[in-house]
Amino acid sequence: MFNFITFILFAVVCISYCHKSRGRRHFGDEYRINTPACDIVCEGQWKSEFHANFHKIYDTEYFEIPLDTAIVKNRANLKMFCSSTIQKYSCLRNECKIQRTPWSAEKHICVGHFDNFDRNINCLSLTDKYVQRECSNVCNSIKIEISQAEIDRMAEMDFSRQEKSEFVEQNKHCNVIACYQLCHEYIISKVCIDSAVAARSVVKSYYDSYLEREYTELNKDDQDELYSSFCRRVTPGQDENEFTANMTRYNNLTLDRMKNDIRSVFSILD
Incomplete structure (x- = not known):
């Protein structure tokens, strides 16, 4: 009798705990296990060029929503931004051997849809x-x-x-x-x-x-x-x-x- 009651109590506690401990989503940068330093270098170089070209700090002064003035101000800015972005993805692909990268605002604009942005830049x-x-x-x-x-x-x-x-x-x-x-x-x-x-x-x-x-x-x-x-x-x-x-x-x-x-x-x- 004691063992049976103990088992029931244990099961109730377990079910309650499992229900309340659903995984949580944490906003912010994700930690990627075994991330090679190479991609950090590619990203850092790209952000450094962004600062040099537009005199803005990418992490704090560039906004994806809405489309940032830095890249839609004129065709020259768009091409300068995308030239640097293409170099970043070439770096990831050729130097870091990373063939697949997730969606990003700059990838969408410069890799996937550059011609459309260029045609409509005015x-x-x-x-x-x-x-x-x-x-x-x-x-x-x-x-x-x-x-x-x-x-x-x-x-x-x-x-x-x-x-x-x-x-x-x-x-x-x-x-x-x-x-x-x-x-x-x-x-x-x-x-x-x-x-x-x-x-x-x-x-x-x-x-x-x-x-x-x-x-x-x-x-x-x-x-x-x-x-x-x-x-x-x-x-x-x-x-x-x-x-x-x-x-x-x-x-x-x-x-x-x-x-x-x-x-x-x-x-x-x-």
């Missing part, structure tokens, strides 16, 4: 001042909320305080990214009449790929439950109702509110 340059000023004002002040349905789901899934915090921060990040995409596409339509379709496609591809990277980072750590319904709505290939049902109307209202805020700021151009 439009990107013309719209940059609006993106940096008006779009930033809108997107840094948008109202961001978590739906009651998702709050209830977090309670049902017994999210830890850290998981709740990460869920909220990721949702904010997705809202800001989506806002910049909508805003940039909107201003392109107003300023770049003849090339608007092509330029919007360039911007959409960039932001879509950025969001796909966001999801991939969570999914590979088996933490995709921390990706909100809104994040799924704006990320290609994801289902906004996968974890929380009936979220389409809520997400529609969120996007409509963003669009109205953007139109209000740029009403002078209408």
